[in-house]
Amino acid sequence: MEGPGNLEQETKTCKADATSRSRYRETLPQIIDSIVDSCQKETRLSHISPERIPSRQAVKEILSRTHQLLFPGYFSRENIDPVNLNYEIGSMVTVLFELLARQITHSFRHQCFRYSLPCVGCEEKGYQEAVTLLLSIPGLQKILSTDVMAAYEGDPAAGSSDEIIFSYPGILAISIYRIAHQLYKQEIPLLPRMMTEYAHSITGIDIHPGATSGESFFIDHGTGVVIGETTEIGKGVRIYQGVTLGALSLPKDAGEQWRGKKRHPTIEDDVILYSGATILGGDTTIGARSTIGGNVWITESVPPDTRVIMEEPRLHFK
Known part of the structure:
Protein backbone atom coordinates (compact mmCIF):
# COMPACT_ATOMS: atom_id res chain seq x y z
CA MET A 1 0.00 0.00 0.00
CA GLU A 2 1.31 3.42 -0.94
CA GLY A 3 2.04 5.81 1.87
CA PRO A 4 1.28 9.55 1.93
CA GLY A 5 4.88 10.33 0.95
CA ASN A 6 4.57 8.42 -2.30
CA LEU A 7 1.26 10.10 -3.14
CA GLU A 8 2.75 13.55 -2.50
CA GLN A 9 5.72 12.76 -4.74
CA GLU A 10 3.42 11.50 -7.51
CA THR A 11 1.31 14.67 -7.30
CA LYS A 12 4.42 16.86 -7.60
CA THR A 13 5.58 14.84 -10.65
CA CYS A 14 2.20 15.20 -12.38
CA LYS A 15 2.17 18.97 -11.77
CA ALA A 16 5.73 19.24 -13.13
CA ASP A 17 4.76 17.25 -16.25
CA ALA A 18 1.72 19.46 -16.85
CA THR A 19 3.85 22.61 -16.50
CA SER A 20 6.44 21.19 -18.87
CA ARG A 21 3.81 20.31 -21.50
CA SER A 22 2.34 23.77 -21.24
CA ARG A 23 5.77 25.35 -21.75
CA TYR A 24 6.36 23.32 -24.90
CA ARG A 25 2.89 24.13 -26.24
CA GLU A 26 3.63 27.83 -25.85
CA THR A 27 6.25 27.48 -28.60
CA LEU A 28 3.66 26.31 -31.15
CA PRO A 29 2.45 29.78 -32.27
CA GLN A 30 6.04 30.73 -33.10
CA ILE A 31 6.51 27.47 -35.04
CA ILE A 32 3.24 28.07 -36.93
CA ASP A 33 4.31 31.61 -37.85
CA SER A 34 7.67 30.39 -39.15
CA ILE A 35 6.04 27.67 -41.31
CA VAL A 36 3.48 30.14 -42.72
CA ASP A 37 6.32 32.57 -43.50
CA SER A 38 8.25 29.78 -45.23
CA CYS A 39 5.16 28.82 -47.29
CA GLN A 40 4.87 32.40 -48.52
CA LYS A 41 8.56 32.56 -49.45
CA GLU A 42 9.07 29.06 -50.89
CA THR A 43 6.31 29.27 -53.52
CA ARG A 44 7.71 26.29 -55.47
CA LEU A 45 6.86 24.01 -52.53
CA SER A 46 3.35 25.24 -51.76
CA HIS A 47 0.01 25.56 -53.49
CA ILE A 48 -1.71 28.39 -51.61
CA SER A 49 -4.68 29.13 -53.83
CA PRO A 50 -8.49 29.15 -53.75
CA GLU A 51 -8.36 26.77 -56.74
CA ILE A 205 8.75 0.82 -65.15
CA ASP A 206 9.30 4.51 -65.92
CA ILE A 207 7.82 5.62 -69.28
CA HIS A 208 7.50 9.35 -69.90
CA PRO A 209 4.07 10.15 -71.39
CA GLY A 210 5.76 12.13 -74.18
CA ALA A 211 7.52 9.06 -75.59
CA THR A 212 5.96 7.55 -78.71
CA SER A 213 5.46 3.83 -79.34
CA GLY A 214 4.01 1.79 -82.16
CA GLU A 215 1.81 -1.26 -81.84
CA SER A 216 2.87 -4.68 -80.48
CA PHE A 217 5.04 -3.18 -77.74
CA PHE A 218 6.21 -5.71 -75.13
CA ILE A 219 8.12 -5.08 -71.90
CA ASP A 220 9.07 -8.39 -70.27
CA HIS A 221 9.61 -8.43 -66.48
CA GLY A 222 10.20 -4.68 -66.71
CA THR A 223 11.75 -3.69 -63.39
CA GLY A 224 14.14 -0.79 -63.89
CA VAL A 225 13.10 0.11 -67.44
CA VAL A 226 13.46 3.86 -68.15
CA ILE A 227 12.10 5.46 -71.34
CA GLY A 228 12.68 9.20 -71.75
CA GLU A 229 10.35 11.88 -73.05
CA THR A 230 11.53 12.17 -76.67
CA THR A 231 12.12 8.45 -77.25
CA GLU A 232 10.56 7.10 -80.46
CA ILE A 233 9.75 3.38 -80.51
CA GLY A 234 8.58 1.57 -83.64
CA LYS A 235 6.32 -1.46 -84.07
CA GLY A 236 7.03 -4.87 -82.59
CA VAL A 237 9.74 -3.74 -80.15
CA ARG A 238 10.59 -6.00 -77.22
CA ILE A 239 12.33 -4.67 -74.11
CA TYR A 240 13.63 -6.56 -71.07
CA GLN A 241 14.28 -5.43 -67.50
CA GLY A 242 16.83 -2.75 -66.70
CA VAL A 243 16.87 -1.15 -70.16
CA THR A 244 17.48 2.62 -70.31
CA LEU A 245 16.48 4.75 -73.29
CA GLY A 246 17.88 8.03 -72.02
CA ALA A 247 19.64 11.29 -72.76
CA LEU A 248 23.33 11.96 -72.83
CA SER A 249 24.75 13.87 -69.88
CA LEU A 250 23.67 17.51 -70.09
CA PRO A 251 25.17 20.63 -68.46
CA LYS A 252 23.72 21.66 -65.10
CA ASP A 253 21.86 24.66 -66.57
CA ALA A 254 20.61 22.90 -69.73
CA GLY A 255 16.95 22.62 -68.66
CA GLU A 256 15.53 25.48 -70.72
CA GLN A 257 18.02 25.05 -73.57
CA TRP A 258 17.07 21.39 -74.19
CA ARG A 259 13.44 21.35 -73.06
CA GLY A 260 11.25 20.06 -75.89
CA LYS A 261 14.20 19.02 -78.09
CA LYS A 262 15.07 15.46 -79.15
CA ARG A 263 17.30 14.05 -76.41
CA HIS A 264 16.44 10.34 -76.40
CA PRO A 265 17.05 7.56 -78.94
CA THR A 266 14.92 6.20 -81.77
CA ILE A 267 14.21 2.45 -81.77
CA GLU A 268 12.99 1.20 -85.15
CA ASP A 269 10.61 -1.71 -85.86
CA ASP A 270 11.14 -5.24 -84.52
CA VAL A 271 14.14 -4.42 -82.33
CA ILE A 272 14.95 -6.51 -79.23
CA LEU A 273 16.71 -4.83 -76.28
CA TYR A 274 17.99 -7.30 -73.71
CA SER A 275 18.33 -6.66 -69.99
CA GLY A 276 20.64 -3.91 -68.80
CA ALA A 277 21.15 -2.32 -72.23
CA THR A 278 21.70 1.46 -72.07
CA ILE A 279 21.03 3.50 -75.21
CA LEU A 280 21.54 7.25 -75.01
CA GLY A 281 21.21 10.37 -77.13
CA GLY A 282 18.73 12.04 -79.47
CA ASP A 283 20.86 11.29 -82.55
CA THR A 284 21.13 7.59 -81.71
CA THR A 285 19.00 5.24 -83.83
CA ILE A 286 18.78 1.47 -83.45
CA GLY A 287 17.99 0.14 -86.92
CA ALA A 288 15.07 -2.16 -87.65
CA ARG A 289 15.32 -5.86 -86.74
CA SER A 290 18.48 -5.34 -84.68
CA THR A 291 19.21 -7.16 -81.44
CA ILE A 292 21.02 -5.36 -78.61
CA GLY A 293 22.55 -7.71 -76.05
CA GLY A 294 22.53 -7.40 -72.28
CA ASN A 295 24.56 -4.71 -70.49
CA VAL A 296 25.57 -3.00 -73.75
CA TRP A 297 26.23 0.77 -73.62
CA ILE A 298 25.39 2.56 -76.90
CA THR A 299 25.70 6.25 -77.80
CA GLU A 300 26.01 5.84 -81.60
CA SER A 301 23.53 4.63 -84.19
CA VAL A 302 23.31 0.96 -85.13
CA PRO A 303 22.41 -0.08 -88.72
CA PRO A 304 19.39 -2.30 -89.40
CA ASP A 305 19.76 -6.09 -89.00
CA THR A 306 22.68 -5.74 -86.58
CA ARG A 307 23.48 -7.82 -83.52
CA VAL A 308 25.37 -5.98 -80.80
CA ILE A 309 26.79 -7.99 -77.89
CA MET A 310 29.39 -7.52 -75.19
CA GLU A 311 32.67 -9.36 -75.56
CA GLU A 312 32.45 -12.52 -73.50
CA PRO A 313 33.74 -11.77 -69.97
CA ARG A 314 36.40 -13.89 -68.27
CA LEU A 315 35.59 -15.35 -64.88
CA HIS A 316 38.30 -15.68 -62.23
CA PHE A 317 37.87 -18.27 -59.46
CA LYS A 318 40.00 -17.81 -56.35
Whole structure:
Protein backbone atom coordinates (compact mmCIF):
# COMPACT_ATOMS: atom_id res chain seq x y z
CA MET A 1 0.00 0.00 0.00
CA GLU A 2 1.31 3.42 -0.94
CA GLY A 3 2.04 5.81 1.87
CA PRO A 4 1.28 9.55 1.93
CA GLY A 5 4.88 10.33 0.95
CA ASN A 6 4.57 8.42 -2.30
CA LEU A 7 1.26 10.10 -3.14
CA GLU A 8 2.75 13.55 -2.50
CA GLN A 9 5.72 12.76 -4.74
CA GLU A 10 3.42 11.50 -7.51
CA THR A 11 1.31 14.67 -7.30
CA LYS A 12 4.42 16.86 -7.60
CA THR A 13 5.58 14.84 -10.65
CA CYS A 14 2.20 15.20 -12.38
CA LYS A 15 2.17 18.97 -11.77
CA ALA A 16 5.73 19.24 -13.13
CA ASP A 17 4.76 17.25 -16.25
CA ALA A 18 1.72 19.46 -16.85
CA THR A 19 3.85 22.61 -16.50
CA SER A 20 6.44 21.19 -18.87
CA ARG A 21 3.81 20.31 -21.50
CA SER A 22 2.34 23.77 -21.24
CA ARG A 23 5.77 25.35 -21.75
CA TYR A 24 6.36 23.32 -24.90
CA ARG A 25 2.89 24.13 -26.24
CA GLU A 26 3.63 27.83 -25.85
CA THR A 27 6.25 27.48 -28.60
CA LEU A 28 3.66 26.31 -31.15
CA PRO A 29 2.45 29.78 -32.27
CA GLN A 30 6.04 30.73 -33.10
CA ILE A 31 6.51 27.47 -35.04
CA ILE A 32 3.24 28.07 -36.93
CA ASP A 33 4.31 31.61 -37.85
CA SER A 34 7.67 30.39 -39.15
CA ILE A 35 6.04 27.67 -41.31
CA VAL A 36 3.48 30.14 -42.72
CA ASP A 37 6.32 32.57 -43.50
CA SER A 38 8.25 29.78 -45.23
CA CYS A 39 5.16 28.82 -47.29
CA GLN A 40 4.87 32.40 -48.52
CA LYS A 41 8.56 32.56 -49.45
CA GLU A 42 9.07 29.06 -50.89
CA THR A 43 6.31 29.27 -53.52
CA ARG A 44 7.71 26.29 -55.47
CA LEU A 45 6.86 24.01 -52.53
CA SER A 46 3.35 25.24 -51.76
CA HIS A 47 0.01 25.56 -53.49
CA ILE A 48 -1.71 28.39 -51.61
CA SER A 49 -4.68 29.13 -53.83
CA PRO A 50 -8.49 29.15 -53.75
CA GLU A 51 -8.36 26.77 -56.74
CA ARG A 52 -7.83 23.06 -56.12
CA ILE A 53 -4.82 21.25 -57.55
CA PRO A 54 -5.35 17.87 -59.30
CA SER A 55 -5.72 15.00 -56.86
CA ARG A 56 -3.39 11.99 -56.87
CA GLN A 57 -6.18 9.86 -55.46
CA ALA A 58 -8.53 10.99 -58.24
CA VAL A 59 -5.86 10.13 -60.83
CA LYS A 60 -5.70 6.57 -59.44
CA GLU A 61 -9.49 6.33 -59.66
CA ILE A 62 -9.47 7.63 -63.24
CA LEU A 63 -6.91 4.99 -64.21
CA SER A 64 -8.88 2.26 -62.47
CA ARG A 65 -12.11 3.21 -64.23
CA THR A 66 -10.38 3.65 -67.60
CA HIS A 67 -8.92 0.16 -67.21
CA GLN A 68 -12.45 -1.15 -66.69
CA LEU A 69 -13.38 0.37 -70.05
CA LEU A 70 -10.24 -0.76 -71.87
CA PHE A 71 -10.52 -4.33 -70.56
CA PRO A 72 -14.29 -4.84 -70.03
CA GLY A 73 -15.10 -7.64 -67.64
CA TYR A 74 -11.58 -8.01 -66.27
CA PHE A 75 -11.50 -5.30 -63.61
CA SER A 76 -15.19 -4.52 -63.16
CA ARG A 77 -16.92 -5.16 -59.84
CA GLU A 78 -20.03 -6.34 -61.63
CA ASN A 79 -20.25 -9.26 -64.02
CA ILE A 80 -20.55 -8.07 -67.63
CA ASP A 81 -22.48 -10.16 -70.15
CA PRO A 82 -24.13 -9.43 -73.53
CA VAL A 83 -27.40 -8.54 -71.79
CA ASN A 84 -26.06 -5.79 -69.51
CA LEU A 85 -23.10 -4.65 -71.66
CA ASN A 86 -24.73 -1.38 -72.78
CA TYR A 87 -25.84 -0.52 -69.26
CA GLU A 88 -22.45 -1.27 -67.65
CA ILE A 89 -20.44 0.59 -70.30
CA GLY A 90 -22.85 3.51 -70.06
CA SER A 91 -22.46 3.65 -66.29
CA MET A 92 -18.64 3.49 -66.53
CA VAL A 93 -18.47 6.22 -69.19
CA THR A 94 -20.80 8.56 -67.28
CA VAL A 95 -18.84 8.34 -64.01
CA LEU A 96 -15.44 8.54 -65.75
CA PHE A 97 -16.54 11.55 -67.79
CA GLU A 98 -17.30 13.60 -64.66
CA LEU A 99 -14.08 12.51 -62.94
CA LEU A 100 -11.97 13.37 -65.96
CA ALA A 101 -13.62 16.70 -66.63
CA ARG A 102 -13.15 17.78 -63.01
CA GLN A 103 -9.46 16.86 -62.84
CA ILE A 104 -8.63 18.31 -66.26
CA THR A 105 -10.35 21.53 -65.19
CA HIS A 106 -8.27 21.62 -62.00
CA SER A 107 -5.12 21.09 -64.10
CA PHE A 108 -5.83 24.01 -66.40
CA ARG A 109 -6.93 26.30 -63.56
CA HIS A 110 -3.81 25.47 -61.60
CA GLN A 111 -1.64 26.42 -64.57
CA CYS A 112 -3.58 29.64 -65.16
CA PHE A 113 -3.36 30.82 -61.56
CA ARG A 114 0.18 29.56 -60.93
CA TYR A 115 1.73 31.19 -63.99
CA SER A 116 -0.73 34.07 -64.63
CA LEU A 117 -1.73 32.69 -68.03
CA PRO A 118 -4.59 34.01 -70.15
CA CYS A 119 -7.96 32.38 -69.49
CA VAL A 120 -8.73 29.37 -71.71
CA GLY A 121 -12.22 28.69 -70.36
CA CYS A 122 -10.99 26.00 -67.97
CA GLU A 123 -14.30 24.33 -67.16
CA GLU A 124 -15.48 24.06 -70.75
CA LYS A 125 -11.98 22.95 -71.73
CA GLY A 126 -12.18 20.24 -69.06
CA TYR A 127 -15.38 18.78 -70.48
CA GLN A 128 -14.15 19.09 -74.06
CA GLU A 129 -10.88 17.26 -73.36
CA ALA A 130 -12.65 14.59 -71.31
CA VAL A 131 -14.84 13.83 -74.35
CA THR A 132 -11.73 13.68 -76.56
CA LEU A 133 -10.12 11.07 -74.29
CA LEU A 134 -13.30 8.98 -74.15
CA LEU A 135 -13.54 9.08 -77.95
CA SER A 136 -10.01 7.62 -78.10
CA ILE A 137 -10.97 4.50 -76.07
CA PRO A 138 -11.68 2.22 -79.08
CA GLY A 139 -8.34 3.20 -80.63
CA LEU A 140 -6.54 2.55 -77.35
CA GLN A 141 -8.24 -0.86 -77.12
CA LYS A 142 -7.09 -1.73 -80.62
CA ILE A 143 -3.42 -0.96 -79.97
CA LEU A 144 -3.46 -2.55 -76.49
CA SER A 145 -4.79 -5.72 -78.09
CA THR A 146 -1.60 -5.85 -80.19
CA ASP A 147 0.50 -5.27 -77.03
CA VAL A 148 -1.17 -8.19 -75.26
CA MET A 149 -0.67 -10.42 -78.31
CA ALA A 150 3.01 -9.38 -78.50
CA ALA A 151 3.42 -10.45 -74.86
CA TYR A 152 1.77 -13.80 -75.55
CA GLU A 153 3.86 -14.47 -78.66
CA GLY A 154 7.09 -13.23 -77.07
CA ASP A 155 6.93 -15.01 -73.73
CA PRO A 156 6.76 -18.82 -73.60
CA ALA A 157 5.81 -18.55 -69.91
CA ALA A 158 2.55 -16.78 -70.76
CA GLY A 159 -0.33 -19.20 -70.33
CA SER A 160 -3.05 -16.99 -71.83
CA SER A 161 -4.02 -13.43 -72.63
CA ASP A 162 -6.05 -13.45 -69.39
CA GLU A 163 -2.88 -14.12 -67.41
CA ILE A 164 -1.08 -11.30 -69.21
CA ILE A 165 -3.85 -8.74 -68.63
CA PHE A 166 -4.25 -9.66 -64.98
CA SER A 167 -0.64 -10.08 -63.91
CA TYR A 168 2.01 -8.66 -66.27
CA PRO A 169 3.52 -5.39 -64.97
CA GLY A 170 4.67 -4.55 -68.49
CA ILE A 171 1.09 -4.53 -69.80
CA LEU A 172 -0.09 -2.47 -66.82
CA ALA A 173 2.68 0.10 -67.36
CA ILE A 174 2.08 0.23 -71.12
CA SER A 175 -1.69 0.62 -70.73
CA ILE A 176 -1.26 3.51 -68.27
CA TYR A 177 1.38 5.03 -70.55
CA ARG A 178 -1.00 4.87 -73.54
CA ILE A 179 -3.75 6.65 -71.56
CA ALA A 180 -1.26 9.27 -70.36
CA HIS A 181 0.20 9.70 -73.86
CA GLN A 182 -3.26 10.46 -75.23
CA LEU A 183 -3.70 13.19 -72.61
CA TYR A 184 -0.16 14.40 -73.35
CA LYS A 185 -1.10 14.80 -77.02
CA GLN A 186 -4.14 16.78 -75.89
CA GLU A 187 -1.70 19.07 -74.02
CA ILE A 188 -3.30 18.45 -70.63
CA PRO A 189 -0.96 19.71 -67.89
CA LEU A 190 0.14 17.60 -64.89
CA LEU A 191 -2.19 14.60 -65.26
CA PRO A 192 -0.15 12.60 -67.83
CA ARG A 193 3.01 12.69 -65.72
CA MET A 194 1.07 11.93 -62.54
CA MET A 195 -0.30 8.83 -64.28
CA THR A 196 3.00 7.45 -65.54
CA GLU A 197 4.73 8.14 -62.23
CA TYR A 198 1.98 6.19 -60.50
CA ALA A 199 2.69 3.31 -62.91
CA HIS A 200 6.40 3.72 -62.13
CA SER A 201 5.73 3.46 -58.40
CA ILE A 202 3.80 0.17 -58.67
CA THR A 203 5.67 -1.57 -61.53
CA GLY A 204 9.21 -0.17 -61.47
CA ILE A 205 8.75 0.82 -65.15
CA ASP A 206 9.30 4.51 -65.92
CA ILE A 207 7.82 5.62 -69.28
CA HIS A 208 7.50 9.35 -69.90
CA PRO A 209 4.07 10.15 -71.39
CA GLY A 210 5.76 12.13 -74.18
CA ALA A 211 7.52 9.06 -75.59
CA THR A 212 5.96 7.55 -78.71
CA SER A 213 5.46 3.83 -79.34
CA GLY A 214 4.01 1.79 -82.16
CA GLU A 215 1.81 -1.26 -81.84
CA SER A 216 2.87 -4.68 -80.48
CA PHE A 217 5.04 -3.18 -77.74
CA PHE A 218 6.21 -5.71 -75.13
CA ILE A 219 8.12 -5.08 -71.90
CA ASP A 220 9.07 -8.39 -70.27
CA HIS A 221 9.61 -8.43 -66.48
CA GLY A 222 10.20 -4.68 -66.71
CA THR A 223 11.75 -3.69 -63.39
CA GLY A 224 14.14 -0.79 -63.89
CA VAL A 225 13.10 0.11 -67.44
CA VAL A 226 13.46 3.86 -68.15
CA ILE A 227 12.10 5.46 -71.34
CA GLY A 228 12.68 9.20 -71.75
CA GLU A 229 10.35 11.88 -73.05
CA THR A 230 11.53 12.17 -76.67
CA THR A 231 12.12 8.45 -77.25
CA GLU A 232 10.56 7.10 -80.46
CA ILE A 233 9.75 3.38 -80.51
CA GLY A 234 8.58 1.57 -83.64
CA LYS A 235 6.32 -1.46 -84.07
CA GLY A 236 7.03 -4.87 -82.59
CA VAL A 237 9.74 -3.74 -80.15
CA ARG A 238 10.59 -6.00 -77.22
CA ILE A 239 12.33 -4.67 -74.11
CA TYR A 240 13.63 -6.56 -71.07
CA GLN A 241 14.28 -5.43 -67.50
CA GLY A 242 16.83 -2.75 -66.70
CA VAL A 243 16.87 -1.15 -70.16
CA THR A 244 17.48 2.62 -70.31
CA LEU A 245 16.48 4.75 -73.29
CA GLY A 246 17.88 8.03 -72.02
CA ALA A 247 19.64 11.29 -72.76
CA LEU A 248 23.33 11.96 -72.83
CA SER A 249 24.75 13.87 -69.88
CA LEU A 250 23.67 17.51 -70.09
CA PRO A 251 25.17 20.63 -68.46
CA LYS A 252 23.72 21.66 -65.10
CA ASP A 253 21.86 24.66 -66.57
CA ALA A 254 20.61 22.90 -69.73
CA GLY A 255 16.95 22.62 -68.66
CA GLU A 256 15.53 25.48 -70.72
CA GLN A 257 18.02 25.05 -73.57
CA TRP A 258 17.07 21.39 -74.19
CA ARG A 259 13.44 21.35 -73.06
CA GLY A 260 11.25 20.06 -75.89
CA LYS A 261 14.20 19.02 -78.09
CA LYS A 262 15.07 15.46 -79.15
CA ARG A 263 17.30 14.05 -76.41
CA HIS A 264 16.44 10.34 -76.40
CA PRO A 265 17.05 7.56 -78.94
CA THR A 266 14.92 6.20 -81.77
CA ILE A 267 14.21 2.45 -81.77
CA GLU A 268 12.99 1.20 -85.15
CA ASP A 269 10.61 -1.71 -85.86
CA ASP A 270 11.14 -5.24 -84.52
CA VAL A 271 14.14 -4.42 -82.33
CA ILE A 272 14.95 -6.51 -79.23
CA LEU A 273 16.71 -4.83 -76.28
CA TYR A 274 17.99 -7.30 -73.71
CA SER A 275 18.33 -6.66 -69.99
CA GLY A 276 20.64 -3.91 -68.80
CA ALA A 277 21.15 -2.32 -72.23
CA THR A 278 21.70 1.46 -72.07
CA ILE A 279 21.03 3.50 -75.21
CA LEU A 280 21.54 7.25 -75.01
CA GLY A 281 21.21 10.37 -77.13
CA GLY A 282 18.73 12.04 -79.47
CA ASP A 283 20.86 11.29 -82.55
CA THR A 284 21.13 7.59 -81.71
CA THR A 285 19.00 5.24 -83.83
CA ILE A 286 18.78 1.47 -83.45
CA GLY A 287 17.99 0.14 -86.92
CA ALA A 288 15.07 -2.16 -87.65
CA ARG A 289 15.32 -5.86 -86.74
CA SER A 290 18.48 -5.34 -84.68
CA THR A 291 19.21 -7.16 -81.44
CA ILE A 292 21.02 -5.36 -78.61
CA GLY A 293 22.55 -7.71 -76.05
CA GLY A 294 22.53 -7.40 -72.28
CA ASN A 295 24.56 -4.71 -70.49
CA VAL A 296 25.57 -3.00 -73.75
CA TRP A 297 26.23 0.77 -73.62
CA ILE A 298 25.39 2.56 -76.90
CA THR A 299 25.70 6.25 -77.80
CA GLU A 300 26.01 5.84 -81.60
CA SER A 301 23.53 4.63 -84.19
CA VAL A 302 23.31 0.96 -85.13
CA PRO A 303 22.41 -0.08 -88.72
CA PRO A 304 19.39 -2.30 -89.40
CA ASP A 305 19.76 -6.09 -89.00
CA THR A 306 22.68 -5.74 -86.58
CA ARG A 307 23.48 -7.82 -83.52
CA VAL A 308 25.37 -5.98 -80.80
CA ILE A 309 26.79 -7.99 -77.89
CA MET A 310 29.39 -7.52 -75.19
CA GLU A 311 32.67 -9.36 -75.56
CA GLU A 312 32.45 -12.52 -73.50
CA PRO A 313 33.74 -11.77 -69.97
CA ARG A 314 36.40 -13.89 -68.27
CA LEU A 315 35.59 -15.35 -64.88
CA HIS A 316 38.30 -15.68 -62.23
CA PHE A 317 37.87 -18.27 -59.46
CA LYS A 318 40.00 -17.81 -56.35
